[in-house]
Amino acid sequence: MKVPLLDLKAQYVTVKDEILVAISDVLESQQCIGGPRVAELEQEIAVLSDCRFAVGTSSGTDAILNSLMSLDISAGDEVITTPFTFFATAGCIARTGAKPIFVDIDPKSYNINPDLIARAVTERTKAIMPVHLFGQMADMGPIMEIANKYNLVGIEDAAQSITSTYKGRKAGSIGTVGCFSFFPSKNLGGAGDGGMIVTNNEDLFNRLKIMRNHGSNPKYYHKFIGGNFRLDPIQAAVLLAKLPHLDNWSVARRRNAAFYDEKFAGTTVQTPYISPDCVSIYNQYMIRVPKRDELVAYLRKKNIGCEIYYPRPMHLQECFRNLGYKRGDFPQAEKASEEVLALPVYPELTDQMKDYVANTALSFYDEL
Numbered sequence: 001m002k003v004p005l006l007d008l009k010a011q012y013v014t015v016k017d018e019i020l021v022a023i024s025d026v027l028e029s030q031q032c033i034g035g036p037r038v039a040e041l042e043q044e045i046a047v048l049s050d051c052r053f054a055v056g057t058s059s060g061t062d063a064i065l066n067s068l069m070s071l072d073i074s075a076g077d078e079v080i081t082t083p084f085t086f087f088a089t090a091g092c093i094a095r096t097g098a099k100p101i102f103v104d105i106d107p108k109s110y111n112i113n114p115d116l117i118a119r120a121v122t123e124r125t126k127a128i129m130p131v132h133l134f135g136q137m138a139d140m141g142p143i144m145e146i147a148n149k150y151n152l153v154g155i156e157d158a159a160q161s162i163t164s165t166y167k168g169r170k171a172g173s174i175g176t177v178g179c180f181s182f183f184p185s186k187n188l189g190g191a192g193d194g195g196m197i198v199t200n201n202e203d204l205f206n207r208l209k210i211m212r213n214h215g216s217n218p219k220y221y222h223k224f225i226g227g228n229f230r231l232d233p234i235q236a237a238v239l240l241a242k243l244p245h246l247d248n249w250s251v252a253r254r255r256n257a258a259f260y261d262e263k264f265a266g267t268t269v270q271t272p273y274i275s276p277d278c279v280s281i282y283n284q285y286m287i288r289v290p291k292r293d294e295l296v297a298y299l300r301k302k303n304i305g306c307e308i309y310y311p312r313p314m315h316l317q318e319c320f321r322n323l324g325y326k327r328g329d330f331p332q333a334e335k336a337s338e339e340v341l342a343l344p345v346y347p348e349l350t351d352q353m354k355d356y357v358a359n360t361a362l363s364f365y366d367e368l
């Protein structure tokens with residue numbers, strides 16, 4: 001049996017008709033920048049996220065970059081974030097000229113450890129950017145308490161966690177802004193790059209819209225140095241066609257996760273910890289295991305797709321050498337990067353496939 005990490009074709013066949021019509025409609029209209037589909041998607045995502053406003057962007061990365069730029073974060077500023085994330089989180093901070101300040105993770109949830117944030121705050125700190133990793137939100141209660149105490153902005157990197165909740169509150173709705181990604185492998189994925197920013201702050205909303213269009217308002221008169229951070233209407237149309245299925249897909253991912261949880265209970269394979277405060281959308285199903293790299297080779301030999309998210313924490317990346325961090329600075333992030341592994345959890349997995357994945361992983365340890 002062959003089980004890929006993700007099978008986008010399996011999903012595409014279930015929504016193909018709607019998607020083809022939606023793309024064709026955009027092409028027929030020849031409104032290929034902006035327009036009603038983008039506005040409609042923004043409206044839908046705002047409602048879905050319990051936020052008043054949403055701004056479509058060219059990617060999740062550009063959602064983060066636009067947010068930082070619109071919040072006036074620049075050289076001399078510091079932004080606190082996690083070292084255990086996809087590059088874009090820290091990359092965008094650095095691209096504004098600000099300095100990413102890393103804080104170690106909670107070893108159970110893999111999200112930023114709120115207990116370690118306050119001691120990282122300085123006079124230069126402007127924002128905290130928690131990442132809701134693998135589909136589960138960070139511990140936003142204490143994070144926003146610190147943000148409010150020190151007058152910092154909260155920027156949620158919710159690229160992996162659209163519609164997931166913390167104490168019943170939606171990802172993106174707790175901080176000043178929330179950023180989503182529609183990269184094809186995310187739970188709501190487009191036919192290419194796309195992203196979205198949500199906020200309840202109307203002034204910021206207006207800035208985000210201006211910044212996304214080269215900072216111009218009106219056209220050819222530039223208030224800020226912005227960029228081209230626009231979401232394409234073809235992407236918006238594809239995403240609108242997929243959106244009605246998102247809840248079912250999340251339910252299926254949770255069902256798959258529960259299946260694995262049961263299979264791995266009491267074994268060498270440590271299953272994901274989901275806080276009682278959170279509902280995860282399982283963008284990834286992360287196990288934690290001994291001999292991780294050997295298991296990866298074993299699974300791949302047995303035609304099972306798996307992936308290490310993330311093999312090198314941000315503080316040890318070559319491009320961030322100038323920040324002065326070294327191995328040992330964030331032991332939990334470093335340990336996680338050596339022990340975690342994502343297994344296939346996509347909605348269309350069959351029971352036989354899940355059985356094969358779980359049994360194969362367990363057989364690796366039986367054979368040791």
Ligand SMILES: *Cc1c(COP(=O)(O)O)cnc(C)c1O
Nearest residue numbers: 059060061086088159181182183
């Ligand atoms: C995917 C992702 C991003 C970037 O999104 P793109 O749409 O690929 O630009 C940012 N942060 C995290 C945590 C992500 O997983």
